[in-house]
Amino acid sequence: MTNETTFKLLVVDDSKLARMAVGKLLSANPGWARAEAANADEAVAAAQREPVHAAVLDFNMPGRDGLQLAAELRGMYPSMPLAIVSANHQVEIVNRALELGALFLSKPMTAEALRQFLDTAEARLGTAQA
């Protein structure tokens, strides 16, 4: 066990406040550092530029939405843990997230929901590295 940051979470949301809110929740998880993007283009660029281990994607964004971005990231990184975040939990959106192998998290995100997502991600990443 180490306190050093091992993993990086990419936080994609067009709202600066929402990114800051996830940042606050993430600070309770010492193994994780954060990268940020305000839209799908920035997110793809960030994922290509630096190693990103998991991503939380706002559904409702100008330009490509979170589900379109999830599909793109899924194509680039087939095993990356992904979560779609939205207050809009219509069955079509939740199902599409599941089809893409992404978790659906309600907005505003809670500390518990993020913790669970990161735990699952760590387990999956640990298995992949082993």
Add this chain to the structure above:
Amino acid sequence: MSPSESPILTDLELDALTELVNIGAGRAATSLREMVGAQVILTVPRIALVSRAGAIEILGERENERLVAVHQVFQGEITGRALLIFPDTKSLELVRAVTGGELPLEDIVELEQEALAETGNVILNGCMATIANLLHRSLKISLPEIMRGEGFELFDLQPPPEGGDVVLFLFIDFAVRESDIRGYVAMLMDMPSLIALKALLVEFIERTTGVVERETDAHP
């Protein structure tokens, strides 16, 4: 100098308000989906804080026909009026989309008032109640009322308050089945309500991000 022309809310406060509104719209879309049995697109791509005259001007520039509005009064720490506005010619299309498009025209016409009021109620309540909850305050919201007319008529509800008032203007995209209906939500508030809203946003930002906004130009 009009108070509405000064930047009353900081960029981060406006961002927080946009986020609250979008969370509200997301929840409203989920409720509407239950009501209409088909996927509902409801997003708020842009918000603006304008004067009452500014709101009338925006509507005048963008819409050159009669408008229909669902109107509700909200009361609490923040008091004002909320209106869901769209072109009157879209009214029947909206009702048809919401009811599934299988009803004959005479039934749709008969149902129009009721369906408009109910749709407006879900959207306005979704936005207002979510904002109130996330700001840890409660709001009393009146029953919906339908209004028709030009932009200035919709906003001419009472003489403007002495201290002036502001309109939080939300541009919304609303689509159900093949219908794509552009509309607006306008929240009319007086100055004391806007100042109360600003204080609640500061608290909300601190609570959710841990960041305390510095009042660089505040009076001691």
